Structures are given as C-alpha cells and as structure tokens.
Amino acid sequence: MGLYMNTLKEKKDFKGLSKALTYRDADIRNKAVIVLGEMNDESAIKLLIKALNDENGHVSSNAGKSLEKIGKPAVKYLIKTLNDKNKSVRSIAAKTLGNIGEDNAVIPLIRRLNDKDVNVRNDVVIALGNIGDERAIEPLTKTLNDENGHVSNNAAKSLEKIGSQPTNL
Numbered sequence: 001m002g003l004y005m006n007t008l009k010e011k012k013d014f015k016g017l018s019k020a021l022t023y024r025d026a027d028i029r030n031k032a033v034i035v036l037g038e039m040n041d042e043s044a045i046k047l048l049i050k051a052l053n054d055e056n057g058h059v060s061s062n063a064g065k066s067l068e069k070i071g072k073p074a075v076k077y078l079i080k081t082l083n084d085k086n087k088s089v090r091s092i093a094a095k096t097l098g099n100i101g102e103d104n105a106v107i108p109l110i111r112r113l114n115d116k117d118v119n120v121r122n123d124v125v126i127a128l129g130n131i132g133d134e135r136a137i138e139p140l141t142k143t144l145n146d147e148n149g150h151v152s153n154n155a156a157k158s159l160e161k162i163g164s165q166p167t168n169l
Helices: 002-010 014-020 026-039 042-051 059-069 073-079 088-102 103-114 118-131 134-143 149-162
Strands: none
Touching: 002 014, 002 026, 014 026, 014 042, 014 088, 026 042, 026 059, 042 059, 042 073, 059 073, 059 118, 073 088, 073 103, 088 103, 088 118, 103 118, 103 134, 118 134, 134 149
16 A cells, blocks of 8 residues: 555545545545645645545544645645544644644634643643734633643643743742
C-alpha cells in the first residue's frame, strides 16, 4: 500500500487520495492524510479538514499535523472548525492553529476559551500562548480562574510566553 500511496503522491492524484480516505482500514486512511501533508499543496486542505472528523484518533490527529505543514492557507478553514460539534475536531483545530502561529486566529481562539470541553479550553490557552499575541492577555488572565487546574496552569504559562506576568494565581 505504501508504494501505491507514493504513486498517488507523485502523480498528485487527489482523487485517488480522496478515495483512500474512505477506506475502512484506518491504516490506509492514516497514510493518505500523511501523504496529503507531505504534498504540501493547498488542494489538500478540504480533504484534510474532512479527515479531522475521522473516527480514528490517529487519522484525525495526523490530518491536523498535515494541515500544519500546509500552514497559513489552511488557517481560514481551521478557524471554521473551531465551531465544529465534535470536541476532538475543535481541539485539533486549536492545536494546529497554535502551531501555525497565525495572528488572525487569535480572536476566534479567544472565543473558544469558554468551550464546555476542558480539553478544547486547554488546547486553546496553549495555542494562544504559542501565537504570542498581546490581545490574548486579558482573556487568558480571566482563564487563570478556570475550574480545571490544567487549563488555569496553562493559561499562566501562556501569559508568561506572551510576556505578561499572571497576577491571579
């Protein structure tokens, strides 16, 4: 299957890779999202965004990593997925946006600081710290009082990264 995926990659066969993403075998789907990331082509973005909803955690996580490789062109699509009904998708989107580090993701990420899912909130505070934009200081300061200790601790770390000393610890 690896040789087949390499052929699809060399031919930039998005139709074939799209079909591979529908296979029952999670290993095939996983290899397809990895190959799409290696291609580093904007044409793969919509396929990878769809793969964020894969039932297999490795596939969805690797779809996020592949979107990260594509970088800035994927940001507007990732911002939309911050509102996905699936908490895992929102979480991966936040991580990926933080790793890309694009400033225009700051406000949409700030809006997710009140997400009902603790993992999403935690990934959002980390992402905001990675981006390092001062617009996140006040919202992160409020997050120091989050009911979850991991979220509040990571908010403090993010504030330090941005260059603000947390005062509400």
